[in-house]
Amino acid sequence: MRATLLHAPRDIRLENVPDPELRTDTDAIVRVVASCICGSDLWPYRGITPTASPRRIGHEFVGVVEQVGSEVSTLRPGDFVIAPFGYSDNTCVNCRNGVHPSCEHGGFWGSEGQDGHLADGCQGETVRVPLADGTLVATPGEPTQELIPHLLTLSDVFPTGHHAAVSAGVTAGSTVVVVGDGAVGLSAVLAAKRLGAATVIAMSRHESRQNIARSFGADEIVAERGKEGVSAVLEVLGGIGADHVLECVGTAESMAQALRSARPGGRVGTVGAPNGGQLDLATMFRRNVGVAGGVAPVRHYLPELLRDVWDGTVTPGEVFDQTLPLDQVADGYQAMDERKAVKTMLTV
Amino acid sequence: MRATLLHAPRDIRLENVPDPELRTDTDAIVRVVASCICGSDLWPYRGITPTASPRRIGHEFVGVVEQVGSEVSTLRPGDFVIAPFGYSDNTCVNCRNGVHPSCEHGGFWGSEGQDGHLADGCQGETVRVPLADGTLVATPGEPTQELIPHLLTLSDVFPTGHHAAVSAGVTAGSTVVVVGDGAVGLSAVLAAKRLGAATVIAMSRHESRQNIARSFGADEIVAERGKEGVSAVLEVLGGIGADHVLECVGTAESMAQALRSARPGGRVGTVGAPNGGQLDLATMFRRNVGVAGGVAPVRHYLPELLRDVWDGTVTPGEVFDQTLPLDQVADGYQAMDERKAVKTMLTV
Numbered sequence: 001m002r003a004t005l006l007h008a009p010r011d012i013r014l015e016n017v018p019d020p021e022l023r024t025d026t027d028a029i030v031r032v033v034a035s036c037i038c039g040s041d042l043w044p045y046r047g048i049t050p051t052a053s054p055r056r057i058g059h060e061f062v063g064v065v066e067q068v069g070s071e072v073s074t075l076r077p078g079d080f081v082i083a084p085f086g087y088s089d090n091t092c093v094n095c096r097n098g099v100h101p102s103c104e105h106g107g108f109w110g111s112e113g114q115d116g117h118l119a120d121g122c123q124g125e126t127v128r129v130p131l132a133d134g135t136l137v138a139t140p141g142e143p144t145q146e147l148i149p150h151l152l153t154l155s156d157v158f159p160t161g162h163h164a165a166v167s168a169g170v171t172a173g174s175t176v177v178v179v180g181d182g183a184v185g186l187s188a189v190l191a192a193k194r195l196g197a198a199t200v201i202a203m204s205r206h207e208s209r210q211n212i213a214r215s216f217g218a219d220e221i222v223a224e225r226g227k228e229g230v231s232a233v234l235e236v237l238g239g240i241g242a243d244h245v246l247e248c249v250g251t252a253e254s255m256a257q258a259l260r261s262a263r264p265g266g267r268v269g270t271v272g273a274p275n276g277g278q279l280d281l282a283t284m285f286r287r288n289v290g291v292a293g294g295v296a297p298v299r300h301y302l303p304e305l306l307r308d309v310w311d312g313t314v315t316p317g318e319v320f321d322q323t324l325p326l327d328q329v330a331d332g333y334q335a336m337d338e339r340k341a342v343k344t345m346l347t348v
Numbered sequence: 349m350r351a352t353l354l355h356a357p358r359d360i361r362l363e364n365v366p367d368p369e370l371r372t373d374t375d376a377i378v379r380v381v382a383s384c385i386c387g388s389d390l391w392p393y394r395g396i397t398p399t400a401s402p403r404r405i406g407h408e409f410v411g412v413v414e415q416v417g418s419e420v421s422t423l424r425p426g427d428f429v430i431a432p433f434g435y436s437d438n439t440c441v442n443c444r445n446g447v448h449p450s451c452e453h454g455g456f457w458g459s460e461g462q463d464g465h466l467a468d469g470c471q472g473e474t475v476r477v478p479l480a481d482g483t484l485v486a487t488p489g490e491p492t493q494e495l496i497p498h499l500l501t502l503s504d505v506f507p508t509g510h511h512a513a514v515s516a517g518v519t520a521g522s523t524v525v526v527v528g529d530g531a532v533g534l535s536a537v538l539a540a541k542r543l544g545a546a547t548v549i550a551m552s553r554h555e556s557r558q559n560i561a562r563s564f565g566a567d568e569i570v571a572e573r574g575k576e577g578v579s580a581v582l583e584v585l586g587g588i589g590a591d592h593v594l595e596c597v598g599t600a601e602s603m604a605q606a607l608r609s610a611r612p613g614g615r616v617g618t619v620g621a622p623n624g625g626q627l628d629l630a631t632m633f634r635r636n637v638g639v640a641g642g643v644a645p646v647r648h649y650l651p652e653l654l655r656d657v658w659d660g661t662v663t664p665g666e667v668f669d670q671t672l673p674l675d676q677v678a679d680g681y682q683a684m685d686e687r688k689a690v691k692t693m694l695t696v
Contacts, residue, residue, distance in 0.1 A: 290515065
């Protein structure tokens with residue numbers, strides 16, 4: 001089969017690799033229907049995180065089950081499935097607590113797992129899925145072509161935006177600021193509105209992203225950043241800041257922006273992989289602003305969010321503004337690297 | 349009247365000062381029945397925070413209303429009242445949000461307020477209370493002598509311990525670790541049990557404090573600190589850590605201990621005035637551990653907690669292990685400084 005390998009910064013290639021095989025009785029083999037490129041894939045692509053030797057990449061996909069191991073009981077060949085950005089047993093204490101990224105037996109795509117075998121990267125034609133019963137969620141039936149991008153967001157960006165909203169404690173009638181207008185930030189806008197937020201302010205300087213944010217329900221757009229951004233937020237929100245702030249970037253600047261945008265007693269939900277280190281506890285303490293969040297437990301949220309995607313209540317796939325065949329994967333990375341695309345879907 | 353003044357590190361005196369007078373129509377004058385010394389009073393006492401010139405001190409008291417301004421409507425002379433450690437209008441947007449320490453018109457005892465007048469320190473015979481309607485909570489009747497210490501804890505330590513529990517999201521049936529065995533930490537044990545925690549682990553090396561913790565309902569005591577402390581906590585809690593951790597110290601070490609004691613997806617409620625700077629966001633993020641808390645909104649919690657103190661459901665005054673007349677205030681500071689007393693009550 002063909003799969004994407006990152007060789008070195010900005011050197012990414014679709015290559016022939018051995019077909020995956022069932023390695024344990026709890027595995028499944030899934031033929032990928034669509035995968036996509038994540039903002040976090042750009043870190044190794046740009047060389048911010050090093051690449052020692054060529055490696056598989058990609059952690060979001062939907063597809064059709066081809067084979068299952070003898071102990072797989074909830075899936076059968078032909079099922080259309082969604083794969084979270086990490087695999088998990090869905091039975092250990094951390095999974096039962098809804099914290100699947102801390103699964104005692106889980107792991108992440110594109111590297112060797114606890115079973116001693118490579119878990120394929122997802123930007124390829126076929127993927128071996130460890131712990132298939134715990135990891136994959138089957139759709140209620142065969143989806144239409146139109147539904148594919150929306151289902152694909154359930155691998156990562158929509159549940160991750162939802163995690164920001166849940167971690168910040170968004171409730172019906174509350175006020176929300178979203179810091180970050182990438183695919184996750186835009187998804188967080190949608191998630192906050194889905195949870196009933198009365199006012200959602202999206203912070204975005206890019207017209208195309210502002211348009212998606214509005215389509216996802218954003219009530220106000222703030223284009224300013226830094227102090228001006230905070231002032232603009234306060235002006236919209238009666239001078240005190242937001243009940244909930246969803247931090248979807250991960251830099252020191254975006255976190256500072258998030259903390260300053262929260263009202264006294266407010267909560268920041270953070271899902272931007274932290275790239276700027278530390279939180280100033282004194283600032284939080286003085287104003288009773290809390291911070292929660294982390295690696296999103298996609299598998300935990302999947303059944304709930306899938307219902308709303310399946311019946312068309314939400315259309316999170318609008319974040320995809322570029323679709324390419326898998327053999328143009330390198331072009332997709334380049335487009336996202338140059339911010340010419342918000343998020344690129346790869347069809348197989 | 350007589351009031352306590354801090355002159356310089358370890359130089360604290362009870363001195364004659366002018367009697368307080370009504371300064372605005374929303375003031376009340378309250379005769380102090382009992383006040384106490386707070387762990388945070390030891391900071392200036394020890395010279396950790398500087399004292400430029402002699403200043404009033406103390407921020408916890410109960411007493412009897414002597415006089416009220418013309419606009420005070422909920423209190424009358426003779427009422428027995430509890431004063432939170434800060435004053436607030438209880439009507440601004442931040443108070444309505446339950447974040448009284450961020451009151452738009454409030455302030456703290458022992459310094460000049462927004463009204464341009466000194467708010468008396470509370471380790472004295474009489475106190476001018478700004479924003480009396482918003483600040484003071486009257487008891488349902490005249491308390492017995494026995495009830496005074498329990499009521500006095502409602503000024504600060506019991507609601508502060510409760511704030512740690514609320515900020516960490518303690519719910520019935522959950523597991524809790526309390527870091528810190530000062531009066532606030534002990535109060536946090538009581539607060540967590542009151543909220544229905546199934547298992548509360550108090551971290552304490554001192555037998556007298558361990559005994560109070562047990563009396564407040566602690567199910568387990570862990571005397572170890574650092575890595576050994578975390579190991580002991582994990583052993584009690586099935587290997588994964590606590591649902592909720594109440595951080596009641598404020599140092600970098602205690603916060604690190606708290607973060608490591610929380611399970612994946614757990615929450616740290618912090619009320620220890622931060623004295624060690626920064627939170628490592630990456631550590632929190634990887635394990636989805638959130639941190640919330642801050643300066644406790646005592647006034648917000650007072651009516652709820654007063655009910656349980658008044659009817660004897662909880663007896664938080666057990667944290668007082670020393671009672672002195674006000675003219676021995678200097679001895680009280682010395683005893684707490686030398687850790688010979690957990691918390692000292694001063695009777696007037």
